[in-house]
Amino acid sequence: MHLHLLLSVLASATAVLAHKHHSRDLVLSDNDTSPLVKRDVQAGGACGTQANNAVCAAGLCCSDTGVCGTGGGFCTAPACQLSAGPACDGNQTPAGADTSNVPRPLFGSIPYGVDISHCSVNGKVAITFDDGPYLYTAALLDILKNNNVTATFFVVGNNGAKGMINNPATGYPATLRRMIADGHQIGSHTWSHQDLSLITAQQRRDQIVKNEIALNDVLGVIPTYLRPPYTHWTQDGLNDLKSFGYHVLNYDIDTRDWQGDYNVAETTYSTILSQHSPSSSSWISLEHDIYNTTVHMFAQYIIDAARRLNYQLVTVGECLGDPASNWYRNTTTGQPVDMNVLRANVANGGSSNGSGSTGTSTSTLTQASTTSTRSTASKTTTHTLLATALAVNGNTGANTTTTKARTSTAASATASSTSKSGGTRSVVGAGMGVAVVALIFAAFL
Template sequence: MRLHDTPIALVAGALALSPLAAGHSLENPALGGLQRRAGAGSKCGPAGGNAVCDDGLCCSEAGVCGTGGGFCTAPGCLLAFGPACDGNKRPSGADTSNTPRPRFGSVPFGVDVSSCTVPGKLALTFDDGPYIYTSALLDLLKKKNARATFFVTGNNAGKGAINDPNSGYAPILQRMIAEGHQIGSHTWSHENLDSLTPEFRRKQFVYNEIALVGVLGVFPSYFRPPYTVCNADCYAELGALGYKVVNYDVDPKDWEDGGAKSHQIFTSAIDSGRQSEYLVLAHDVQPFTVDGFAEFMIDKAQAAGFEIVPAGECLGEPESQWYRDPKTGAARSARGAGPVEEPEPEPSKKPDTTPTGTGGVKRPVITPTPVPTFKVTELPRNSTSTAEPTKGSSTITTAAAATTTTGTSTGTASSQETGAAGVARPGTFLGLLGLGAALVLA
């Protein structure tokens, strides 16, 4: 039925019942005045006329308001339009926003650092954890007398916040420090930073700091952008916050096609002899990596005469310059710092509703079953585009969801169905640990 065929009284009645009706709105100067509010099941975000979900609701990647993993899991949930998105949940602890950021060390701040500087050193770096495989990786590193860097996320993929005692990740992070590994920040909820406004980007940096202080007593001065995507404004903001941005010069693609090319890529780099030091990207959320590939890289590198060390060491900085004191911002060792217990923050103001442009990166959501998988797709380095990435997919799965939501999968035959958040996704994912839901990172 076309609108001009509909009686005016009927249209008026429908509008009066709609959650987007006049009077159900939010003042938002960034959007030019009143911003419409949307109830459960209603459209939100760019697909819904930039409507913002009511408090307590999330805006799914497909632009539908609701609750649960299919709607709220980061990074698929649209932060600017879903107040209850996991990525909008501030961790408990003291705010680090106003912590001084003095400069120290030899590594530059706020620029792309992609190569080690100390000959004979090789840095293995692992992104996206901690996760259920990380402890096994730590066992391997200890056995092989190798030390690594972990660029950690705070609350993504439905795994729970890293400083939440119920998530079980705090002891893993503390073990990393005790065994000589380095921890860097990989943001709070693994968003594409180029798709966010400056305020939302800042929350991604600061929220992870707050959580890490609660676990370690310090926060990192080293950072890696998710998907290694960070435009000029993003780098400037990271520089102002005193971050040394470390990327990589070897990507074995352990996230792609089950690591089909990983052995060849790593072997070619080491055997080429083109460098006397390397910075290597990998992921401790990948069973392929933890179940054999990490050991292959360690054995190959050590046989070639490399010492496997954290990124900070391969860049010539001592461990005392890898972290900041949460109060003074001065360089400080993480060893012996200890977690900082702080009271819950006071209730915050209404969430920022500034739009994210494209609404973030498309990442289908998750589902339950007993076996975990986590596929991570990296985007082109230093991209300044806000277009949604389309190459590959990433998945972390967990157990306790009540329905099966599907997501893009690499090399897996599957049927297609539409999840509760309104997204049609091919592929069925598996889950573990009762963490709630699983996620596909585009």
């Protein structure tokens, strides 16, 4: 079952566990022209930020540890170093129409290109799921439907060795269409989950546009909401997102489900909600549909706890008072989308731009050169690569981690204030190799 995915994930996990995870906080300037001093490094050679920005030969990837090679341990996004690894997942381009020239009028009342971290309609909780679609997303859609709940999915186009989301062989196109048909909202979480504050201007734009190409290929529209990975950005990044017509979504409850300690996640979520009245508060909560336990246990807890406290569970657009037609952009006119047309069409397995027409062209976006700028200083973590292992474990996080609260009152709650953007999500230590490998096998059997 999913043998090719097992092999890719196992290779990725093995590579991560072979060294102590670290972050590199080198920030790249948009105008940085530092030379890539060595090109065409062969397999096994040093590359990237660890080797004076040396670039691997064509067809090779540069791993997070700075070694040229092929396979999941070298090529898997977001760890693969884009500028030094021509074959990195993040440097692939999906089939579909180039969306870079779609008109981008700024419609509606929700601001563009600024940090939006909380709702504006009291009594609402918008539960949001990042990093999917993945193996468990279809089951999550079943759970949400059984509870008559809508949510928001910030999807990544090609990360964690899962394959491109518009590739029918993955099954993800059907999952994305079902999200629309079931009334959920889809936003972008970029093409390959790169930290937008640490990559070049061209790479940042590729992260935006390539995910649009894939989503348009499946749905016939592109979203107007985007959550930057790690909620990291620069002012230049915000300017780019505004020019592409995106609302930039943050959150004010971080359950930290990615750490695997669901006792902490439950306490964080319920403490913040219970200390505020639905009549005067509303929330955006962050979760991840790449984890088995989040989907099959925690999602139901989130729903039940919110309803017990008299909150209504809605999409991000609804909690901001933004009409559903504004959540997506027609790729012909750039205008809001007729949701009745879109939902009817995707429910029948097609794609539509919301104006009644269907189908997309097969032209592709020209890839940016991977040798024109400095190597991406990848600030990534193991949570994407090891999603399967964490899913069956469900108990690897630190038991003292809590969440970022929106108000001073929430900040004084039992769940103390901590921001996701304050550091990397390192969830596996060097001593966990045997356990993680065993868990990876178990998840696929």
